[in-house]
Amino acid sequence: MEKVGSTPPTIFALSSGSPPAGIAVIRISGSRAHEAGRLLAGNLPAARMAVVREIRNPVSSELLDEALVLRFDGPASATGEDVVELHCHGGRAVVDAVVEALCRVPGLREAVPGEFTRRAFENGRVDLTEAEGLADLLEAETQSQRRAALAVVEGGLRKQIAEWQDRLLALSAMAERAIDYDDNDEAVDPMLTDGCRLLAADLATWLDQPRVEPLKQGLRVVVAGPPNAGKSSLINALAGEDRAIVASVPGTTRDVIEVPLSLDGVPIVLTDTAGLRESSDPVETIGIAKAEQMLAAADVLLWLGDPNLAPDHKRKILVASKSDLAPVEPPIGLPVSTHTGQGLDRLKMEVLKLARALLPGEDAVALNRRQASLLARAHNSLREAGEQRDLPILAEDLRDARAAFQQITGQSGVENVLDQLFGRFCLGK
Known part of the structure; x- marks a missing residue:
């Protein structure tokens, strides 16, 4: 792992399938990606434009291939960093020669499995649910698995949790305001407890749906x-x-x-x-x-x-x-x-x-075990808040529900799952 506060090294890897193939996509991501791209391909195109360039060894100037070159500027890229993609011919010799040339560029190193997606997560391009969905999509072997994973990759769960979080923040604000300004601390506004119960009921509906594990x-x-x-x-x-x-x-x-x-x-x-x-x-x-x-x-x-x-x-x-x-x-x-x-x-x-009948519906967003466990924690906290008559305890229940949501999306408290998750990805993803 890089030191806190230091600039992460620029990484590269073959991001397409193993050669031989028609096309091989070699991705470079990091602060020196554009510099590395220029060393191999000369002048880079404008952002999100594709041009054909000769790819040459930066040391010997030997012609390695003629490839399609694309440039992306961070943070508007897949990883949130500057990115260059080289779409080369997919023969083993071509891929090996380009990868070897990149190894000679100072400040670059080969990526480890899942590192591109991990950087996308750390830079806010995807949340943890979308990263989990992408891992499932890469492992999908049936059409049902593909559809379920794609529903999560496209942000179905993230959007739903964002809507729940907005409602929860409104309830928390109501509770905190009552604690700070209401004269009678023992009185709990029925609108507050009703709101907690309604949100808990919505979560219960999701918890009753089929899981993704089967x-x-x-x-x-x-x-x-x-x-x-x-x-x-x-x-x-x-x-x-x-x-x-x-x-x-x-x-x-x-x-x-x-x-x-x-x-x-x-x-x-x-x-x-x-x-x-x-x-x-x-x-x-x-x-x-x-x-x-x-x-x-x-x-x-x-x-x-x-x-x-x-x-x-x-x-x-x-x-x-x-x-x-x-x-x-x-x-x-x-x-x-x-x-x-x-x-x-x-x-x-x-x-x-x-x-x-035991599987998620067509294109439905299905929870995995980790997400369901945290959603159950949020549900229990909201259910207890809906029955609570002590404002400070009710507010604490809402804080716990917010913490559970943040762990689902990876906003906090997920360090122990990151290595395991991103280790499931292939090299170059």
């Missing part, structure tokens, strides 16, 4: 039932490949098998479990115990077997497996055949219907 980690869809019920075959059919061992011998699956996949853009983790039965085999017994643990943790349960023996679960789908071998009229559960494909599409639709 979207990031995948909803756990557990396939369970007795031995030889067709669980492993169903896992393979839903996954579209052989991931679980299929055999006619009972008790083949002895451990939990997890298969992450995207089902129509929804991330799920298909979980195969050991057949549930009484067993004297110590290894199979361990597998059955793990299966029972998975049943308890399942977001959605697919039960293959006697419906009367199915465990209680809020989101359970009864599956009449092997329907091509022993059809039952009328079928008890959804008829499915992994051999003919009967019922598989309908089963996927039923899983998706249950899964989507």
Whole structure:
């Protein structure tokens, strides 16, 4: 870390994907970015204009590439600092030569992962919620994850918290004014407590909404039932490949098998479990115990077997497996055949219907665990303030709610989470 009060070094890194690629974007940010750009590319264009320039080694003047050069002036840049971007040809040799040339410029060093975004945060270009959303966006593997992350990156949560903060500041001002000027310190204006309760109710609505973690980690869809019920075959059919061992011998699956996949853009983790039965085999017994643990943790349960023996679960789908071998009229559960494909599409639709109810809505802003914990703290403080009859204590409750909001956005008290967050970013972001 740089010393307090010192000018941070100018940093550079390849900000696009690893070569080879059509274009490689090399970003330079800091007080010496424009100087470094001129050393390699000559005269820089006007701010936010693009020009084609020869890129030369500042020591030997060797021609390295012909690139598109862009200049940005701080604070109106992605990082809040002076920035230069070199859009070079994306071959490894070109990238290596330009990066090596930048290493020779005094006062420059290569950036560490997440350093560009960290500078944007420290310079007020993004708040902590937007930085967290960007980290999620970079890690997104499904369309649902991308949409949820983008809603946060675009400032959805920041704007909502700003509106809550404005209302909270008005309540705090009312409380402080009453403490300073009202003759009767014990009387609390009903408008003040009503305002606290209304704001607490708004926060409670957000706290009741689905979190982002199931979207990031995948909803756990557990396939369970007795031995030889067709669980492993169903896992393979839903996954579209052989991931679980299929055999006619009972008790083949002895451990939990997890298969992450995207089902129509929804991330799920298909979980195969050991057949549930009484067993004297110590290894199979361990597998059955793990299966029972998975049943308890399942977001959605697919039960293959006697419906009367199915465990209680809020989101359970009864599956009449092997329907091509022993059809039952009328079928008890959804008829499915992994051999003919009967019922598989309908089963996927039923899983998706249950899964989507547990996930944030389309383009909705979803809280992560850290944000929800702090929002719950603000909610509790406001709820207590709404019931308070002692003005000084009420004012202190409002101060605590304000502190919780500031920690959500990164305005204070977040030093312990910054290294962990920005360490998730790739080099050059």
